[in-house]
Amino acid sequence: MPRRIVPLILAFALFMENMDSTVIATSLAAIAADIGTDPISLKLALTSYLVALAIFIPISSWMADRFGARLVFRCAMLVFMVGSVCCAFSNSLAAFVIARFVQGMGGAMMGPVARLVLVRATPRHQLVDAMAWLTIPALIGPIVGPPFGGFLTTYFSWHWIFIINVPIGIIGMALAGLVLPKETRNAPRRIDGKGFVLAGLAFALFAFGCSVLSLPALPPIYGAVAAVAGIAIGLIYARHALRTEYPLLDLRLLAFPNFRVAVVAGTFFRLGQGATPFLFPLMLQLNFGMTPFESGMVTFAGAIGALAAKFVANGVFARYGFKYPLVISTGISTLGILAMGLYQPDTWIPLILAILVFVGFWQSIFWTGSNAFTFADIEDKDAGQANTISQVWGQLMFAMGVALGGGALELTHRLRGGGALELIDFHIAFYVVAAVCAISTLMFLRIPRNAGHQLLGGPHMH
Numbered sequence: 001m002p003r004r005i006v007p008l009i010l011a012f013a014l015f016m017e018n019m020d021s022t023v024i025a026t027s028l029a030a031i032a033a034d035i036g037t038d039p040i041s042l043k044l045a046l047t048s049y050l051v052a053l054a055i056f057i058p059i060s061s062w063m064a065d066r067f068g069a070r071l072v073f074r075c076a077m078l079v080f081m082v083g084s085v086c087c088a089f090s091n092s093l094a095a096f097v098i099a100r101f102v103q104g105m106g107g108a109m110m111g112p113v114a115r116l117v118l119v120r121a122t123p124r125h126q127l128v129d130a131m132a133w134l135t136i137p138a139l140i141g142p143i144v145g146p147p148f149g150g151f152l153t154t155y156f157s158w159h160w161i162f163i164i165n166v167p168i169g170i171i172g173m174a175l176a177g178l179v180l181p182k183e184t185r186n187a188p189r190r191i192d193g194k195g196f197v198l199a200g201l202a203f204a205l206f207a208f209g210c211s212v213l214s215l216p217a218l219p220p221i222y223g224a225v226a227a228v229a230g231i232a233i234g235l236i237y238a239r240h241a242l243r244t245e246y247p248l249l250d251l252r253l254l255a256f257p258n259f260r261v262a263v264v265a266g267t268f269f270r271l272g273q274g275a276t277p278f279l280f281p282l283m284l285q286l287n288f289g290m291t292p293f294e295s296g297m298v299t300f301a302g303a304i305g306a307l308a309a310k311f312v313a314n315g316v317f318a319r320y321g322f323k324y325p326l327v328i329s330t331g332i333s334t335l336g337i338l339a340m341g342l343y344q345p346d347t348w349i350p351l352i353l354a355i356l357v358f359v360g361f362w363q364s365i366f367w368t369g370s371n372a373f374t375f376a377d378i379e380d381k382d383a384g385q386a387n388t389i390s391q392v393w394g395q396l397m398f399a400m401g402v403a404l405g406g407g408a409l410e411l412t413h414r415l416r417g418g419g420a421l422e423l424i425d426f427h428i429a430f431y432v433v434a435a436v437c438a439i440s441t442l443m444f445l446r447i448p449r450n451a452g453h454q455l456l457g458g459p460h461m462h
Contacts, residue, residue: 009179010114012172013077016165017107019148020084031158037093044093045100047211050395052104054203057392058248060112061384062191070180073113074173080106081169088162112391117180119375119383195248198237203396206230210403249392250385258376258451263390265443266370267397269330272337272437273363274401279409279433280340283426288345301353305360313368322373323447329366330441333359334434341430344423376451401433408432 063072083103090096152160209227213220241247254260277299284295316325336359343352378386408429413421 006180007118009172009175010073010118012168012175013073013080013110013114016077016080016168016172017110020103020161020165031096034158035090035092035096044211045097047208048097048101049104049107050211050398051204051207052101053108053395054207054392055200056105056108057112057395058199058388059191059196060109060391061116061388062248063109064113064116065384069113069117070176072109073117073180074176076106076109076113077169077173077176078106079103080110081166082106084162084165084169088159112387115371115391116384116387119387190246192244192246192248195237195240195244198233198240199248199392202230202234202237203392204230205233207396210400213403213407249389250382251389253378253382253386253389256377258447259374259378259386261443261447261451262370262374262376263393265326265330265440266390266394267440268436268438268443269333269366269370269440270394270397271401271404272334272433272440274398275405275408275429275433276337276340276401278402279405279426279429283340283343283423286421287423287426288343298349298352299356301356302360302363305357305362306364308357309361309364310368313365316365317369317372321449321453322369322376322451323444323449325365326369326373326444326447327441329362329369330437330444332362333366334437334441335359336363337430337434337437341427341434373451404436405429405433 060072080103083099083101083106086099086102087096090099152158152164205226207230209223209225209230212223212226237249238251241249241251254263281295281299284290284298288295290298336355339355339359374386374390375383409421409425412425412428416422416425
């Protein structure tokens, strides 16, 4: 299956990235104790990674055009490995935050450039299938991440979480050099320096502000000021982008209706999906009395459903087109969040697991379809720009999802008069998040029935 080899090699990078982000969450307490800080302050390390992604994803497609996607992809894996080694040898909060930022710089180039190589190397009608294969190892990361991280931290030490990336990265770099096509480079546009500074500042301030608002590491006023400043600079960037011939992020692509729907409807979906990994384990630990390991064993059920979906996603979209699977998958995901707002400590655990597997299956169908649908009305010459915009915005919305979930939790908690977080606080937060997620279903309901049919090898008869 040569056409599947390219996505699977690219997926090496996504496997490292995804496993790392899920492993860290289970080991925060151990790392914090070792480097002499508290787990809440260590959340800044998660934020610094997101900020690095938001700053450097926008230049990934320019770098790929300027130096060749294969070279940039291999260098990105190297930077990610260097960041991993620095994380392993960090002995203070500052060193760990900086090391995570370096990892984020590598991660910012790995994911988008992998997708770009794939979009350029794959005929349009095979894109859904290729995207499914690209994301399989990325889904295995979150399945093995929490139990594996807990195992390494408990029986060896947390340092191994990062050191393990080195052999994976070396194999990935070697295979990429052997197999990835030496693609013809597009003539690179002139780099939009002013746009890079404006967009980088806007994303960094906004992501940092949202994180501070949702994690009590610093006074909330810092978060509010940073987020508002980020939005203001973002508006200045938008004015600049619409007046510049080759802007860093070409907002004119939003004139394409399918691309616009993929980005805007995807925004509401990501807000919902960003909040649940933060809220659900917290509820299981604080109100259901589970240990971090027990809650990890519950939450990873969703990833099993997600993995199963990858083997049928292509057939689903080939048979029914994009509209109905996207409507159904966002609708079921919304109901899954709503269900989390109904669970009680005595709810039968196998029932929770079954719902998580079912919802995970449909979420995965959404990601596969949505990743391909982003390119439905985009020409090859604009694929890099479309890819970059959807990736940057997606990362920001995941960060925002955590802020939305945390904000809803904090608000209901305060309105109730403070004290310990109670089950009702979590339930209300899940209802708020589900309502936001439901907007994506309404938006996909409005797309034409045959939208994106050119990606599936022709119009649909179903």
